[in-house]
Amino acid sequence: MKKLTLDDIDVRGKRVLVRVDFNVPLSSGNGRPTVSDDTRIRAALPTIRHILDHGGRAILISHLGRPGGQPNPDLSLACVADHLGSILEERVRFSSNTVGDTVREVVDGMGDGSVILLENTRFESGEKANDPDFAAALAELADVYVNDAFGAAHRAHASTAGVAEHVDVCAMGRLMEEEIEALTKVRDEPDPPTVAILGGAKVSDKIGTVRRLMDSYQNILIGGAMSYTFLKALGHAVGDSRVEDDRLDTAEELYEQADGAIVLPSDHVVAAEFDANAESKVVEGGIDGGYMGLDIGPKTVETYRETILNADTIVWNGPMGVFEMEKFAEGTMEIAEAVAEATDNGAFSVVGGGDSVSALAKSGYTDRISHVSTGGGAMLAFLEGAPLPGIEALTDAE
Numbered sequence: 001m002k003k004l005t006l007d008d009i010d011v012r013g014k015r016v017l018v019r020v021d022f023n024v025p026l027s028s029g030n031g032r033p034t035v036s037d038d039t040r041i042r043a044a045l046p047t048i049r050h051i052l053d054h055g056g057r058a059i060l061i062s063h064l065g066r067p068g069g070q071p072n073p074d075l076s077l078a079c080v081a082d083h084l085g086s087i088l089e090e091r092v093r094f095s096s097n098t099v100g101d102t103v104r105e106v107v108d109g110m111g112d113g114s115v116i117l118l119e120n121t122r123f124e125s126g127e128k129a130n131d132p133d134f135a136a137a138l139a140e141l142a143d144v145y146v147n148d149a150f151g152a153a154h155r156a157h158a159s160t161a162g163v164a165e166h167v168d169v170c171a172m173g174r175l176m177e178e179e180i181e182a183l184t185k186v187r188d189e190p191d192p193p194t195v196a197i198l199g200g201a202k203v204s205d206k207i208g209t210v211r212r213l214m215d216s217y218q219n220i221l222i223g224g225a226m227s228y229t230f231l232k233a234l235g236h237a238v239g240d241s242r243v244e245d246d247r248l249d250t251a252e253e254l255y256e257q258a259d260g261a262i263v264l265p266s267d268h269v270v271a272a273e274f275d276a277n278a279e280s281k282v283v284e285g286g287i288d289g290g291y292m293g294l295d296i297g298p299k300t301v302e303t304y305r306e307t308i309l310n311a312d313t314i315v316w317n318g319p320m321g322v323f324e325m326e327k328f329a330e331g332t333m334e335i336a337e338a339v340a341e342a343t344d345n346g347a348f349s350v351v352g353g354g355d356s357v358s359a360l361a362k363s364g365y366t367d368r369i370s371h372v373s374t375g376g377g378a379m380l381a382f383l384e385g386a387p388l389p390g391i392e393a394l395t396d397a398e
């Protein structure tokens with residue numbers, strides 16, 4: 001079912017509540033945190049610009065990280081408001097409250113063509129619970145609602161789904177439109193040979209995707225923390241690596257069903273501590289107690305590289321290791337290079353996810369990828385054909 005877009009709505013003089021995905025990586029040196037990768041902020045600019053240029057008032061809402069329904073100063077969106085102001089070249093106000101009388105007064109007093117960012121929606125327990133009262137409180141700030149948060153479209157939360165039940169006109173933003181168009185191509189007509197590369201930390205979210213991707217993707221290369229849940233399930237020693245113990249059965253079942261399509265790392269970069277300065281070494285086979293796997297090893301890189309260079313369609317979500325730390329970044333950087341090379345040779349490549357895109361930017365290969373998606377979990381959910389609550393909730397177009 002087609003949904004309303006910005007072209008179908010009149011924003012002039014209206015309070016436009018825009019859900020964006022400003023869940024961006026931050027780096028905190030001394031003092032206030034700063035945005036270390038602003039891909040998701042830049043991706044929302046066309047929607048924000050459209051609203052301002054058409055005399056609307058943009059009220060931006062987003063989550064940042066996983067604060068668990070409690071205020072947490074380390075996950076405040078204040079620094080994101082500053083960053084947005086500098087790239088938008090407009091004054092961006094910030095509200096340290098997300099809902100309530102004070103916010104409503106501020107929003108009601110906004111001039112046409114002005115913009116405000118509200119504090120992290122996940123500081124409120126009603127956000128993830130999709131609590132109708134919290135959704136209604138958000139809706140009080142809106143004449144129309146726009147969802148441009150593709151990266152969070154797989155979440156049925158108050159700011160991504162519930163709020164739409166309380167607002168008459170709910171439309172997609174430009175980024176949402178663009179993502180759907182680009183990803184429909186890799187979902188519906190992927191040219192073989194196909195490869196999906198999956199890694200990162202959000203194992204429980206993504207492991208189920210493997211089941212669906214197995215139907216359309218011939219090779220599934222696993223890296224990152226996800227590897228250790230699979231390896232442990234198959235009886236390998238994984239030491240103190242990050243494992244989701246309640247997914248072991250799923251992992252084993254998937255591996256068997258895949259009949260060779262799922263490939264796991266054969267060597268690892270390990271360390272005794274989760275620390276940028278920890279001493280690291282490469283091990284093959286099992287990982288001893290006291291050590292944790294923090295990156296894929298050189299042999300694994302070589303095997304994965306070969307498969308990637310042979311592919312005509314490549315989808316990648318999730319870093320191969322803790323790329324934020326120099327010592328554990330190499331696997332991710334090498335895989336980024338292989339994907340860029342394959343793309344130069346004619347493959348169609350899609351890389352998605354907040355952290356994956358940040359890793360890609362670090363590698364310098366962003367411009368050599370066919371489509372860079374702002375969604376990780378959302379992109380995988382879309383590719384497996386699951387309905388995305390953040391899209392479903394919007395108003396149907398005639």
Ligand SMILES: Nc1ncnc2c1ncn2[C@@H]1O[C@H](COP(=O)(O)OP(=O)(O)O)[C@@H](O)[C@H]1O
Pocket residue numbers: 199200201202203223224225242293294295317318319320321322323324352353354355356357375376377
């Ligand atoms: N072996 C590992 N152990 C612990 N964390 C890991 C490991 N490999 C990758 N990670 C972490 O996974 C995070 C990104 O995961 P995720 O959010 O799932 O990816 P994306 O944002 O691209 O969808 C990164 O912060 C990275 O440090």
Ligand SMILES: O=C(OP(=O)(O)O)[C@H](O)COP(=O)(O)O
Pocket residue numbers: 021023065066151152155202352353354355374375376377378
């Ligand atoms: O960063 C996000 O997803 P991603 O890590 O899969 O790229 C989205 O903002 C969703 O965040 P969530 O997985 O905490 O709901």
Ligand SMILES: [Mg+2]
Pocket residue numbers: 353354355356376
């Ligand atoms: Mg992430």
